[in-house]
Amino acid sequence: MAEESGEVRVPGVLADRLDRLFDRIRKPDGSAYSLREVADAITAQGESISHTYIGQLRTGKKRDPNLSHLRALARFFGVPVEYFTSDRLAADVDKELDLAAALQQVRARTVALRKSVIPEAQSAIDALTELLGVIRELEQGKPDADDGA
Template sequence: MPESEPEAGASTLAAKLDRLFDVVRRPDREQYSHEEVARACREATGESFSATYVWQLRTGRRDNPTKRHLEALAQFFQVPPVYFFDDRQSARITEELALLGALRNAGVREVALRAVTLSPEGLGTISDMIEAIARREAGSR
């Protein structure tokens, strides 16, 4: 039976879970290990939940977890369970998580807090400067 193409913008469970690992970090900014996630999910559900299983879900080798497993993953990563089912909600939640992750960086937080008092024109100037610097740094890599 041929697999159907996902609709444009659709994201697999593996891709969504991988994004959570990329964006939601430990306090030391390191990624959570599969074992840390599995342990927390075991404790939350009381069911079998191994590091290998988390890895299989993350890499797409398994793609049909139980509702309780998805709820435990959502709880661990502090996202609503709808994150795994609705691509639009998933994209919105991912953007919010990325912003929160960026604000953990003291330098980013300081710039953001100082920018709050700027006029719209001042914000536009800062945005243009950041874009120019980002282009320059991307070109020097």
């Protein structure tokens, strides 16, 4: 996160949403993408962007990116470009990101359980029980449809 690098975060919708993508969308090994990795991947796809600029968007120092940069960031993270502009769509995507992150954690725990001395049947039951608990928590945290988001 920006605070860890010594940079000061300036609150902003774009910065918060971009930071959330960096937090939730992970590499296959579960580690976070660096600013440089994202910039390099986007540039390789034909949209020139620097890791410094992405960092400034993420911390809120820059607040008005051009549409081509938003499209490239959205494409990299696998979200619609409207994620950055629509509160309702962002809320829906955030719920999906939360569920995906919870599923990834459950998968990691399931692998760890399988390697332990617990029989596989019990580990599967435990993993499913944990998954159901996470889904219940996410459902309880859901805003009402009438909230106007």
